[in-house]
Amino acid sequence: MSKTKPRVVVARAVYPDVLAQLQTYFDIQANQDDEVWSPERLIATLRGAAGTLTTGSERIDAEVLSACPELRICANMAVGFNNFDVPAMNAAGVLATNTPGVLTETTADFGFALLMATARRITEGEHFLRAGRWTKWSYDLFAGQDVHGTTLGILGMGRIGQGIARRGAHGFGMQVIYHNRSRLSPELEADCKARYVSKDELLRSADHLMLVLPYSPAAHHAIGEAELALMKPTATLVNIARGGIVDDAALARALREGRIAAAGLDVFEGEPQVHPDLLAVPNVVLTPHIASASVPTRRAMAQLAADNLVAFLVHGKPLTPVNPEVLGDR
Numbered sequence: 001m002s003k004t005k006p007r008v009v010v011a012r013a014v015y016p017d018v019l020a021q022l023q024t025y026f027d028i029q030a031n032q033d034d035e036v037w038s039p040e041r042l043i044a045t046l047r048g049a050a051g052t053l054t055t056g057s058e059r060i061d062a063e064v065l066s067a068c069p070e071l072r073i074c075a076n077m078a079v080g081f082n083n084f085d086v087p088a089m090n091a092a093g094v095l096a097t098n099t100p101g102v103l104t105e106t107t108a109d110f111g112f113a114l115l116m117a118t119a120r121r122i123t124e125g126e127h128f129l130r131a132g133r134w135t136k137w138s139y140d141l142f143a144g145q146d147v148h149g150t151t152l153g154i155l156g157m158g159r160i161g162q163g164i165a166r167r168g169a170h171g172f173g174m175q176v177i178y179h180n181r182s183r184l185s186p187e188l189e190a191d192c193k194a195r196y197v198s199k200d201e202l203l204r205s206a207d208h209l210m211l212v213l214p215y216s217p218a219a220h221h222a223i224g225e226a227e228l229a230l231m232k233p234t235a236t237l238v239n240i241a242r243g244g245i246v247d248d249a250a251l252a253r254a255l256r257e258g259r260i261a262a263a264g265l266d267v268f269e270g271e272p273q274v275h276p277d278l279l280a281v282p283n284v285v286l287t288p289h290i291a292s293a294s295v296p297t298r299r300a301m302a303q304l305a306a307d308n309l310v311a312f313l314v315h316g317k318p319l320t321p322v323n324p325e326v327l328g329d330r
């Protein structure tokens with residue numbers, strides 16, 4: 001007698017071949033139209049499912065978990081997992097997995113691209129040109145700030161932060177300083193050519209400040225009015241971490257008033273909405289949360305999320321668990 005396949009909900013569109021792989025193991029409910037489900041629709045769809053593949057847009061909290069007692073795993077197609085209420089998942093015995101490692105270098109590349117576009121005013125220049133306003137060369141036309149040889153400050157020094165540090169130190173001859181909850185080992189500091197400093201020193205000394213820390217309630221508005229006030233008027237700020245780490249309204253004010261030179265933002269408070277004041281200032285480069293969006297990396301993220309579902313629901317051993325404590329002695 002054939003066993004019925006466990007039901008798995010793939011909450012957002014994914015690569016069709018990844019979906020096809022999952023269909024060999026699971027009874028799949030997919031969302032290839034890529035609608036963003038309301039919390040009610042998510043709950044209704046997850047009822048009776050053993051697993052789900054989520055993205056950062058699906059919130060898994062106590063309400064979802066209590067309505068879906070058969071749920072055993074949520075496999076996030078993201079390294080960040082602030083869309084998961086992990087304590088609630090622990091209490092419900094539901095496993096969370098993420099996609100660490102596969103997006104590190106791609107995201108660090110993007111951080112650098114955004115830093116360069118911001119410091120060198122690339123998108124401002126492009127908008128000017130496309131608007132037909134380029135009529136002559138001028139000595140100060142879109143003159144920005146240098147990247148090479150300057151001081152790169154990094155807040156958050158996990159894998160992606162280290163990737164940024166290596167690019168800055170080894171590729172652009174930058175002095176790298178960082179602040180993090182914990183210091184890197186001396187070996188990693190040497191490899192990244194990075195010096196640990198206090199948060200205040202980081203803010204005061206950085207010519208370019210890159211945010212790469214995970215979101216947590218403690219990191220909410222880690223960059224607000226007071227922190228922006230410590231930064232150099234010539235400094236740039238780049239956020240490839242999470243919306244909510246920066247107070248977007250305070251940042252828009254600082255940009256408008258020239259208290260910092262420019263910002264590059266890939267993530268926003270309340271995205272995909274963007275604070276209207278940020279849209280109104282010219283000295284900010286805005287991108288729609290695409291730091292990990294290279295084709296090979298997005299494929300690798302989808303594959304790892306899918307592999308986690310198979311590894312756990314079929315073989316009992318997830319590949320990249322966030323809360324392995326729920327596995328017990330299994």
Ligand code: 8YV
Nearest residue numbers: 055056057077078079080292
């Ligand atoms: C994702 C990300 O694209 O991995 C992360 O934490 O922020 C991005 O790579 C996004 O979260 C969608 O899941």
